[in-house]
Amino acid sequence: MSQPTTKERILEASLELMNERGFANVSVADIAAHLGISPGNLTYHYPTKRDLILALRDHVAGRYLELAVDWRPDRVLEQGAAWLRAVARETWHSRCLFRDAAQYLTIAPEFRERSRDDVLRLGRRQVVHYLQALMDGGHMQRVPASEVEALGTSAWIVLRYWIDYLVESHDVREIEPAHLDELVRHFEAVIGPHLTPAARRSLAAES
Amino acid sequence: MSQPTTKERILEASLELMNERGFANVSVADIAAHLGISPGNLTYHYPTKRDLILALRDHVAGRYLELAVDWRPDRVLEQGAAWLRAVARETWHSRCLFRDAAQYLTIAPEFRERSRDDVLRLGRRQVVHYLQALMDGGHMQRVPASEVEALGTSAWIVLRYWIDYLVESHDVREIEPAHLDELVRHFEAVIGPHLTPAARRSLAAES
Numbered sequence: 001m002s003q004p005t006t007k008e009r010i011l012e013a014s015l016e017l018m019n020e021r022g023f024a025n026v027s028v029a030d031i032a033a034h035l036g037i038s039p040g041n042l043t044y045h046y047p048t049k050r051d052l053i054l055a056l057r058d059h060v061a062g063r064y065l066e067l068a069v070d071w072r073p074d075r076v077l078e079q080g081a082a083w084l085r086a087v088a089r090e091t092w093h094s095r096c097l098f099r100d101a102a103q104y105l106t107i108a109p110e111f112r113e114r115s116r117d118d119v120l121r122l123g124r125r126q127v128v129h130y131l132q133a134l135m136d137g138g139h140m141q142r143v144p145a146s147e148v149e150a151l152g153t154s155a156w157i158v159l160r161y162w163i164d165y166l167v168e169s170h171d172v173r174e175i176e177p178a179h180l181d182e183l184v185r186h187f188e189a190v191i192g193p194h195l196t197p198a199a200r201r202s203l204a205a206e207s
Numbered sequence: 208m209s210q211p212t213t214k215e216r217i218l219e220a221s222l223e224l225m226n227e228r229g230f231a232n233v234s235v236a237d238i239a240a241h242l243g244i245s246p247g248n249l250t251y252h253y254p255t256k257r258d259l260i261l262a263l264r265d266h267v268a269g270r271y272l273e274l275a276v277d278w279r280p281d282r283v284l285e286q287g288a289a290w291l292r293a294v295a296r297e298t299w300h301s302r303c304l305f306r307d308a309a310q311y312l313t314i315a316p317e318f319r320e321r322s323r324d325d326v327l328r329l330g331r332r333q334v335v336h337y338l339q340a341l342m343d344g345g346h347m348q349r350v351p352a353s354e355v356e357a358l359g360t361s362a363w364i365v366l367r368y369w370i371d372y373l374v375e376s377h378d379v380r381e382i383e384p385a386h387l388d389e390l391v392r393h394f395e396a397v398i399g400p401h402l403t404p405a406a407r408r409s410l411a412a413e414s
Contacts, residue, residue: 022309024231101375102306103229112378120376147396150392151396154394154396154397158364158365160368160372161364161367164368165364168305168327185357186357186361187361189357189358189361189397190361193400194400
C-alpha cells in the first residue's frame, strides 16, 4: 500500500474524532491538532467543515463501492459471509456519517441525495443480488421476484442497523470479531428458511 | 379522555419540537413559546433541560409499556398486526429520543441504562413472546428456543429500525398508513417461512 496522502490522513482522522465525539463537537482545529499539522495546512485542503463533510462522504462512498461483490453462484456462500462482515466493519468505521446526519444536513443538504444513491441503494441492491446468486447456485429455493425484493429489504435492514442495534441496546463501544459472527447468524435467521439444508450448514459454519 | 395536564402538554410539545429540529436546537424558551405559557411556568415543572429529558424518557417508556400485549394464541394474528403498527407509530412519535441520544447522553447518562431496560428490552421480548404465541396457536412451526431468540432479534431489528430506514433511505417526512402496511409486510418476510400457509395468508391480508 502507498503512503496515505495528507488529504486521506485528514479524512481518516476526521472519522476517528467524529465517531468518538459527534460531528458537532469536532472542530477543524481539533483535527489539525490530532494530526500534528497546522490549521492552515488543513484548511488549504478543506476550507470549511462543509467541504470536509462532502469529501468525507465521497471517501466513505468510495470505500463502500470497493466492497461491492461480483457475486458468483459457485462461490456465493463464502462471498456472502465475508461481505456481511466487511459491510458491518465499514458501517462501524464510518458510523458518524449515518448517526450524525441531523447535525450536518443543514450545512450540506446535498449529502442526503448523494449518499442515498451510492451507499444505501447499493447496499440493498447487493443484498438482492446475493439472494439471486444463492438461487442461481442452487443454495436457495426459487421465490418470486417480488418476494426477493421484500426479503432483500428486510435482510438489508438487519445488515444496515446491526451496528446501531449493538450500540443502542448493548452499549457496545468497540466492534469485536464475535459481533460480526453474530451478524452473520442474524442475517442467516432472515434468509435461512429459504436455504437448502447444506447451504444453511455452510453459512452456520462461517458464523 | 381527561384533559392533559400542563406537564403532559409540556412533554408532548417537547417531543413535537425536538422531533422537528433535534434536541440540541430546542430551548426551554422555545417550548414555552410554542405552548403560550411563561418560561417560569415551564421551569417550575422542569427546572433544567436535563430534568425535561429524563421526564420525557419516563413519559415515552410509559407509552411503550401501554402497548405491551398479553398475547393470546387464539387472537395472536390480529394482535400481531395491530401491535407492529402501534410500535412503529410510537417510534415515529418519539423518534428524537432514539435519534438524538448522542446529544443528551452527556447531560443525562443514566438515560441509556433506563431506556435500554424498559423500551428496548421490552420490545425485543415482546417479539419473542409473539413468536411463541404463534407457535402455541398452531400458526408457526415449532423451532428450538435458541432459534426463536435469533429470529426474534432479527425481526425486532426490522421493527425497531423500520422508521429509521424510511427516513434515511426514502427521505420520508411523515408516516402514512401505507408505511405501516409495508412494515407488516417486511416483518412478515422475516417470520413468514416459519408460518403455516393459512397464517401467512391471514397476515398478508392484515398488511
